[in-house]
Amino acid sequence: EWPQWRGPHRDGISPETGLMKEWPPGGPPLVWKTNGTGQGYSSLSISQGRLFTMGTRGEREFIIAFDVASGRPLWVTPHGARFKSDRGDGPRGTPTLDGDRLYALGGNGDLSCLETRTGKSVWTINVIEKFSASNIHWGLSESPLVVGDRVLVNAGGPGASIVALNKNDGSLIWKSQSDPAGYSSAVPLEVGGIPQAIFFTGRRALGLDIRDGRLLWEYSQVANNVADIATPIVRGNRVFLSSDYGTGCALLELKPNGKGIAAQEIYFNRNMKNHHSSCVLVGDTLYGFSSSILTALRFEDGQVAWKDRSVGKGSLVYADGHLYCFSEKGVAGLVEATPEGYREKGRFSIPQESLPTWSHPVVAGGRLYLRDQDTLYSFDIRERK
Numbered sequence: 001e002w003p004q005w006r007g008p009h010r011d012g013i014s015p016e017t018g019l020m021k022e023w024p025p026g027g028p029p030l031v032w033k034t035n036g037t038g039q040g041y042s043s044l045s046i047s048q049g050r051l052f053t054m055g056t057r058g059e060r061e062f063i064i065a066f067d068v069a070s071g072r073p074l075w076v077t078p079h080g081a082r083f084k085s086d087r088g089d090g091p092r093g094t095p096t097l098d099g100d101r102l103y104a105l106g107g108n109g110d111l112s113c114l115e116t117r118t119g120k121s122v123w124t125i126n127v128i129e130k131f132s133a134s135n136i137h138w139g140l141s142e143s144p145l146v147v148g149d150r151v152l153v154n155a156g157g158p159g160a161s162i163v164a165l166n167k168n169d170g171s172l173i174w175k176s177q178s179d180p181a182g183y184s185s186a187v188p189l190e191v192g193g194i195p196q197a198i199f200f201t202g203r204r205a206l207g208l209d210i211r212d213g214r215l216l217w218e219y220s221q222v223a224n225n226v227a228d229i230a231t232p233i234v235r236g237n238r239v240f241l242s243s244d245y246g247t248g249c250a251l252l253e254l255k256p257n258g259k260g261i262a263a264q265e266i267y268f269n270r271n272m273k274n275h276h277s278s279c280v281l282v283g284d285t286l287y288g289f290s291s292s293i294l295t296a297l298r299f300e301d302g303q304v305a306w307k308d309r310s311v312g313k314g315s316l317v318y319a320d321g322h323l324y325c326f327s328e329k330g331v332a333g334l335v336e337a338t339p340e341g342y343r344e345k346g347r348f349s350i351p352q353e354s355l356p357t358w359s360h361p362v363v364a365g366g367r368l369y370l371r372d373q374d375t376l377y378s379f380d381i382r383e384r385k
Contacts (some may be wrong), residue, residue: 005143023346047313083107131157156181192256
């Protein structure tokens with residue numbers, strides 16, 4: 001199961017085991033290849049034998065479901081107007097699955113709730129229009145966060161930068177702050193008995209009380225004022241944040257402070273500069289692309305363990321002791337997740353269209369899934385016995 005952006009816990013970690021420890025020449029076996037995802041950079045969510053993503057066909061965006069076993073399309077539901085950009089058209093976010101419902105945010109701000117079985121629309125709103133926001137340069141890219149009875153998104157409106165909506169009907173529960181939207185997706189965390197959602201907006205990182213939207217803490221040094229993209233990483237009461245454009249990374253410690261939360265900086269440096277992808281935290285080591293260089297970083301003090309050019313600038317997820325790297329030039333690589341040094345265990349390439357392969361990889365059900373615009377691949381990565 002991979003029910004949302006970056007997996008079950010939004011951290012890029014797959015619980016899969018029994019996977020290949022080394023790939024054969026040419027890569028793992030191809031199970032199927034299919035077309036029909038349309039243009040766009042959306043990644044994939046997977047549950048109960050179905051795979052969900054978003055794409056553009058003609059002048060419309062669509063939410064699309066496929067059969068995991070065969071790659072056969074199951075349903076296609078229209079989802080707002082086509083987002084157009086000099087860096088590639090189409091949606092960027094990944095659908096979030098919650099029971100028998102799916103929540104998806106398009107590049108132009110269309111937020112929809114669908115039935116996962118049929119693709120039937122339950123409700124839809126445009127958060128840019130509803131909350132008087134302006135779209136950001138490369139389009140809203142967030143994957144909605146569903147917590148309890150609500151769905152949270154960074155709409156970017158005045159007094160409504162972040163909104164919590166009733167997941168059953170889309171009605172407003174609360175709205176908070178006035179930051180422009182970022183390109184990042186939120187993560188939940190509870191500290192001192194306070195349930196919070198951590199967002200990385202276009203201006204700062206912040207924590208909001210999920211219950212009422214009140215601001216708990218904020219931290220701006222890691223924001224770059226161009227594109228804050230990476231998803232925050234949480235462990236215990238600590239939060240790791242990173243952005244590129246020459247900025248860097250920070251580790252914060254969150255402590256209860258009266259009725260709020262105090263955010264204390266443990267470190268800030270330029271040893272990890274995540275651009276369009278996020279790190280994974282395995283043991284006490286963060287692995288991620290610092291600009292274009294795959295980097296292993298000690299979580300506790302922010303010092304570099306190793307660096308390697310690897311497959312080239314890209315994104316990654318973790319499963320069964322290994323990093324699954326996917327470069328923006330269509331190269332997939334298997335790398336042992338160890339702080340001791342760079343150990344590559346195989347690589348292969350998929351044919352690439354004219355745009356970068358920015359859709360993040362997914363590992364679920366013994367398969368590796370890769371997307372390049374309108375083409376979707378499923379590879380069998382189970383260990384041979």
